[in-house]
Amino acid sequence: MGIFNFSKSKKGDVSTINNQAIAIKKQIPNLELLYFSDLPANKIPHIGMGFVINISFIDGSPQIREEEKLDxxxxxxxxxxxKIKSQEEVESLPYWPNYASMSPKQRFAYLTWLQDVTNPIDTGYVFTYYYGLERQLLFxxxxxAFNEIIKLRKHHDNKSFQKYSENALIFSSFYNNRLDILLKDSEQASLDRFSNIQLQFAINQNLNLSPQNLISIFKELKLYKSLIKGFEELFEKCVINTLSTEYNSTYFPFGNKFDISKIKTRKEQAFANYSFPEELRYPEVKDILNSKDFKNEITKIFNYSYEELKKEKAILRKVKKDNLTVVEKQKLRLQKEKNRLKKLYDTNVLKKDEYELLIQKLESES
Incomplete structure (x- = not known):
């Protein structure tokens, strides 16, 4: 009976309303990201039971294959x-929604919304569409699909959706060996996390961590403090200074620094689509974030950087209060840095030759 069957109503026959259904489909962009089935209504299985995935590892990379097409x-x-006149006359969808369980009015609301997914709508409809996008990420x-999820994240700020979608973008980038798109679009996608799967990938590829990566990890470990707000750029400079002092680099030498073979694993939620098998939705990964050595090292970097930030903020306050000249400001900053290095030397963090070399470098640059 055409693309969609409309419920009969007193005001229109089925053939007329079917034309409206066809018109709806023609106005839906990105049809290739949607999944359709022409199964008769009495043959539709319980959603979540008809989707089978096989996972295997070839040359260390995950290979995922789907065998059914229902989710x-x-x-x-x-x-x-x-057909409905407005969204207000339709009940909200339950938790873990699916298209098959929607009422005829809810289906109309959903299909109409698909014409422009940036429009506000009950989050259940967003998740229904999103489940299919997760499937697109993998198969x-x-x-x-990655870019479509970024668009959804910009226009639908539900906390659960933001969390689930961020996890999926990160894990699917790993599964597809596309960390490049994750790094390129992390700011556009508003991805604040730096997860265990990313750390595991960094170790496998012998990659070091940037100051921006470290700041994301500070947030993940709940080290980040409210006093940093408004001084994010200055704090990043403090992190860079700490890395330069501690590791003689602007990156944290992470790739070959830790042995993860003894680190415990934990299950982490990767995907929200509840038709995916458990091992795909909740894969086991090395819990690097909570490993003692890693956490101690990261905490040390944060503490040094945060202490420097407080000193820099004190300098800014003094400059503003005393109306210091540029030269006076530089002298004040130089003295603060000397004091910081002296403290590191006194606490045996820096050796004597390292301390003297850094002091000489400071004075030559002043």
Whole structure:
């Protein structure tokens, strides 16, 4: 009976309303990101039971293959839809929604919203669409689905959706060996996390961590303090200074610094689509973030950087209060840095030759 079946109403026959259904589909962009099924209504299985995935590892890389084509986002064209005048007349969707369980009016609301997914709507509809995008991340057009999720994140700020989608973008980038797109679009996607899976990848690839990576890790470990707000750029400079002092580099030498073979594993939520198997939704990863050696090292970097930030803020306050000249400001900063290095030397963090070399370098640059 056409693409969608509309419920009969007193004001219109089925053929007329079916034309409206066809018109809806024509106005939906990104049809290739959606999943359709023409199964008869009485043949539709319990959603979550008809989707089978096989996972294997080849040359250390995950290989994921789907065997069925039903999940919560699947649009069953045999199910009726019923036209509505506004979203207000439709009940909210339950937790863990799916298209098959929607009422005819809810299906109409959903299909209409798909014409422009930036419009505000009940979060259940966002998740229904999003479940299919997660599937696309693994089995379909990864890059297009990635960008579509970024768009959803910009326009739908529900905390659960933000958390689930951030996890999926991170894990799917790993599964597809596309950390490049994750790094390139992390700011655009508002990705604040730096997770265990990213750390595990960094170790496997012998990669070091940037100051920006460290700041994300500070937040993940709840080290970040409210006093940093408004001084983010200055704090980043303090982190760079700490790295330069401690490791003689502007990066944290992470890739070959830790042996993760003895680090415990933990299950982390990667995907929200509840038709995925448990081992895919909750994969086991090395819990590097909470390993003692890593956490101690990161905490040390944060503490040094935060102490320097407090000194820099004190300098700024004094400059503002005393109206210091540029030269006076530089002298004050130089003295503060000398005091910091002296403290590191006194506490045996710096050796004598390291301390003297850094002092000489400071004086030559002043």
């Amino acid at each position: 919560p986002s699947t649009i069953f064209t045999s199910l009726p839809i019923s 379909g057009d990864f890059e297009k």
